[in-house]
Amino acid sequence: MSRDKHQRRLLPPYLATGTSGAALPSTLDTLTALRASGIPLASYHTSVHRRVVELVTGGSLTAVEIAGYLALPVSVGLVLAEQLVSDGLLNASVPVPDALAPSRAGRPSRQLMEEVLSGLQSLRVA
Amino acid sequence: MDSNPSVSPSPRPVYLPEGDHQRVKILVAGPLGVGKTTAIKTLSQIPTLHTDEVMTDAAAGTDDLSLIGLRDKKTTTVAIDFGRLTLPGDRVVLYLYGTPGQRRFLPLWEGIAFGALGALVLVDTRRLDESFEVMDLIEERGLPYAVAVNTFPDSPDYDLEIVRSKLDLAPDTPLITCDARELNSSLNALIELTAHSISSAGVGAS
Ligand SMILES: Nc1nc2c(ncn2[C@@H]2O[C@H](COP(=O)(O)OP(=O)(O)OP(=O)(O)O)[C@@H](O)[C@H]2O)c(=O)[nH]1
Ligand SMILES: [Mg+2]
Numbered sequence: 001m002s003r004d005k006h007q008r009r010l011l012p013p014y015l016a017t018g019t020s021g022a023a024l025p026s027t028l029d030t031l032t033a034l035r036a037s038g039i040p041l042a043s044y045h046t047s048v049h050r051r052v053v054e055l056v057t058g059g060s061l062t063a064v065e066i067a068g069y070l071a072l073p074v075s076v077g078l079v080l081a082e083q084l085v086s087d088g089l090l091n092a093s094v095p096v097p098d099a100l101a102p103s104r105a106g107r108p109s110r111q112l113m114e115e116v117l118s119g120l121q122s123l124r125v126a
Numbered sequence: 127m128d129s130n131p132s133v134s135p136s137p138r139p140v141y142l143p144e145g146d147h148q149r150v151k152i153l154v155a156g157p158l159g160v161g162k163t164t165a166i167k168t169l170s171q172i173p174t175l176h177t178d179e180v181m182t183d184a185a186a187g188t189d190d191l192s193l194i195g196l197r198d199k200k201t202t203t204v205a206i207d208f209g210r211l212t213l214p215g216d217r218v219v220l221y222l223y224g225t226p227g228q229r230r231f232l233p234l235w236e237g238i239a240f241g242a243l244g245a246l247v248l249v250d251t252r253r254l255d256e257s258f259e260v261m262d263l264i265e266e267r268g269l270p271y272a273v274a275v276n277t278f279p280d281s282p283d284y285d286l287e288i289v290r291s292k293l294d295l296a297p298d299t300p301l302i303t304c305d306a307r308e309l310n311s312s313l314n315a316l317i318e319l320t321a322h323s324i325s326s327a328g329v330g331a332s
Contacts, residue, residue, distance in 0.1 A: 029241065031149040031221060033142055059141025062149065064208050064221070068175025069139055074206065075179060095149035095241070106241030108150050110327050113243060116150060116220065117320045119213025124313050 028063055028078050028085070031095035035060040039088050048072075052080050053089055060093070140172040143216040151241060152316065154224045155264065156248035157256035161276040161306035162224040163207050165248065168312045169222055170209025178203040179234055204231050206238075220316075227260025235263055244270040244323040246315055248306070251281045254292050261293070270326045272319035274304035298322070 036057040041050055051070055055061065061069070067077030084090040096108060108116070142149075154162050167174050180201050207224035225238055239245075245264045249257040257273075264271050275289060284292075290301050300318040305311045 030237070031151060031241075033149065055139060059139070059144075061139055061141060062221070064177070064223075065139065065175060065210075067177050068208055072177070073179045074177050077177075095151075097148070107327075108148075108241075108243050108323075110324060112148060112150065112218070113320055113324045113327065115218050116213065116243065117317065117324065119215070119218055120313055120317045120320060122214050123211075124310050124317075 028082050028092065029095055030064045030074060030078065031062045032081070033060040033062050033093045033095070034066065034081050034085070034090045037089055037091050041089065042087070045084075045087075045089075049080060049084060049089075052077075052084060056090065062095075140210075142219060143212060145216055147212075147217050147219055149219045149221060150243050151221045151223060152243050152319070153238065153245035153264075153269070154222050154248065155227050155245050155260045157227060157250070157253070157260065160248040160250050160257075162248060165246070165274075165304075165306035165312050165315075166207050166209035166222045166224045168306060168309055169211055169316070171212060172210045175208040177206050177208070179206060202230070204234055227257070227263060229259055229263060232263075235267070239264070239267045239269055242269055244272070244319050246319050247271050247273045248276050248304075249273055249289070249293065250276055250278060251284050251289060252278070254289065257293070270319070270323040272300035272302065272315065272322055274302050274306075274315040276304055276306050298325070 034056050036053050041053060048070070052066055055066060055069055063077050063081045064074055066072075066081060067074045070077070072080070081090060081092070085092045096106075096112065154165055156162055163174070180203055204226055206226075207222075209222040209224075211220040211222065212218075213220065223238055223242075225235075247257060247261055247264065261271070261273075273289075273293060273295060275286070286301055286303070293301075295301060300322050302315055302318055304315045
């Protein structure tokens with residue numbers, strides 16, 4: 001199973017977000033972390049692009065969190081983030097660096113899950 | 127719709143840890159009013175976020191982008207809640223996605239389920255059958271899951287073995303009782319799920 005297939009989003013045309021005139025489904029993961037690179041906005045960027053860049057100027061947030069803070073559907077947050085990454089205004093980091101291995105289909109490794117398990121156990125309060 | 131709406135968009139975001147970390151998704155799924163938002167609020171260390179995903183019904187069940195815009199479409203919104211939980215040491219950040227379990231949201235489900243560690247399915251013993259649809263969706267995706275019974279004041283007091291057989295669970299699927307309003311109880315449910323995901327990853331997985 002390819003990652004792309006799973007990352008495709010159905011996006012109605014009225015959600016088109018400006019730069020290219022047509023919204024394309026995003027290939028970003030919802031848990032991709034994004035942070036402003038410091039490169040200024042260009043004249044073709046919209047006010048919603050500006051809000052995204054401003055939101056992640058002081059630190060990193062995932063695409064879902066950006067959508068949540070700006071009250072946008074997740075699919076729209078993903079498209080905006082992808083446009084801004086390709087324009088160089090946002091730096092992106094993938095959620096799990098080695099999850100793209102075909103055998104993994106995006107699933108966390110056993111080692112990562114063991115870390116989750118012990119982390120959760122240590123959060124329990126007596 | 128949502129009896130327990132999350133905070134409105136906040137001007138002060140809670141940023142991710144600065145250092146290298148991995149981000150892992152866990153789904154919290156179940157029928158209307160079963161306690162998904164409550165569990166996520168209990169577990170989240172940041173004010174929970176809420177999004178309304180817009181979906182075109184015309185495209186539901188197909189993957190064909192060319193259909194979009196060519197048909198009359200009815201749009202539906204699907205509410206999703208998000209919570210975040212940074213594990214001690216700042217090396218792993220968990221995201222909890224509160225997801226509605228209906229099959230008509232199938233296109234959305236593919237993206238939501240992708241890469242998840244597993245799903246915590248919440249059930250209410252007064253209406254066990256309402257959880258079947260979401261359990262089917264999760265099983266079809268091969269996602270490991272655990273089932274947590276949220277006990278409400280007027281819930282019938284079933285033996286867990288009876289619940290297990292009514293839900294037709296596999297013998298190794300964890301089934302626990304949970305109070306979504308309590309942190310330790312909700313953490314225990316995630317611990318059961320994670321342990322199960324690890325064992326179902328098999329010996330070959332690394
Ligand atoms: N007694 C008890 N009440 C609970 C529990 N979990 C949730 N509740 C209550 O049940 C009601 C519904 O809970 P929600 O968390 O809003 O349920 P939900 O699954 O998010 O509902 P929708 O988003 O509408 O599908 C709330 O009034 C909660 O306080 C539980 O474990 N025990
Ligand atoms: Mg809810």
